[in-house]
Amino acid sequence: MKRVEVHPGREAIVEFDPGLTFECVDDCTWCCQHGVLLYEEDFANLADYADLAETTTSFRGEEFVRREGKDREEHVDEDGAACYFLRDDGLCALHAEHGWKPTRCSIFPLAVRKRDGDLRVDVRESAREHCEGLDVSERRLIDNLEAFLPELLWELDDPDTRREL
Numbered sequence: 001m002k003r004v005e006v007h008p009g010r011e012a013i014v015e016f017d018p019g020l021t022f023e024c025v026d027d028c029t030w031c032c033q034h035g036v037l038l039y040e041e042d043f044a045n046l047a048d049y050a051d052l053a054e055t056t057t058s059f060r061g062e063e064f065v066r067r068e069g070k071d072r073e074e075h076v077d078e079d080g081a082a083c084y085f086l087r088d089d090g091l092c093a094l095h096a097e098h099g100w101k102p103t104r105c106s107i108f109p110l111a112v113r114k115r116d117g118d119l120r121v122d123v124r125e126s127a128r129e130h131c132e133g134l135d136v137s138e139r140r141l142i143d144n145l146e147a148f149l150p151e152l153l154w155e156l157d158d159p160d161t162r163r164e165l
């Protein structure tokens with residue numbers, strides 16, 4: 001485990017191998033084929049871009065971007081569904097059209113949780129199995145944590161990303 005300053009005065013405890021590298025693979029889209037946890041601030045921001053009643057769903061007291069069945073064979077999970085915002089071309093409609101995406105989407109393939117007041121960061125179990133971008137480049141995750149971990153995470157009582165639809 002290693003303590004890293006991610007933003008000025010904001011430290012995280014890194015639980016993954018410091019040598020691990022990551023570069024997202026074009027056309028993979030695996031992490032966009034699922035429902036997406038929305039923190040309260042994300043939920044409020046999403047209202048600027050989309051109809052919340054149509055695009056989100058509540059589950060166990062949390063808000064999520066919902067999945068929907070897609071009329072296509074690519075960029076879908078085995079059940080033919082994907083994140084509401086994943087377009088036919090494999091791009092995120094929110095990011096492509098508004099330059100914004102939910103915090104959970106920035107964090108992937110990492111997982112965060114708080115323990116004893118510390119923000120702890122590891123690689124998501126599902127990413128170890130499915131993410132094609134791990135260990136395929138020279139870009140070490142530990143050197144680029146600010147790109148994955150927005151400062152908002154330090155302000156949340158419970159940022160745990162293991163909550164899934």
Ligand code: SF4
Binds near residue numbers: 032083091
């Ligand atoms: S909101 Fe965008 S980036 Fe996040 S899972 Fe959906 S399509 Fe992917």
Ligand code: SF4
Binds near residue numbers: 028031132134
């Ligand atoms: S699963 Fe990994 S490689 Fe695939 S789109 Fe997501 S971050 Fe990129």
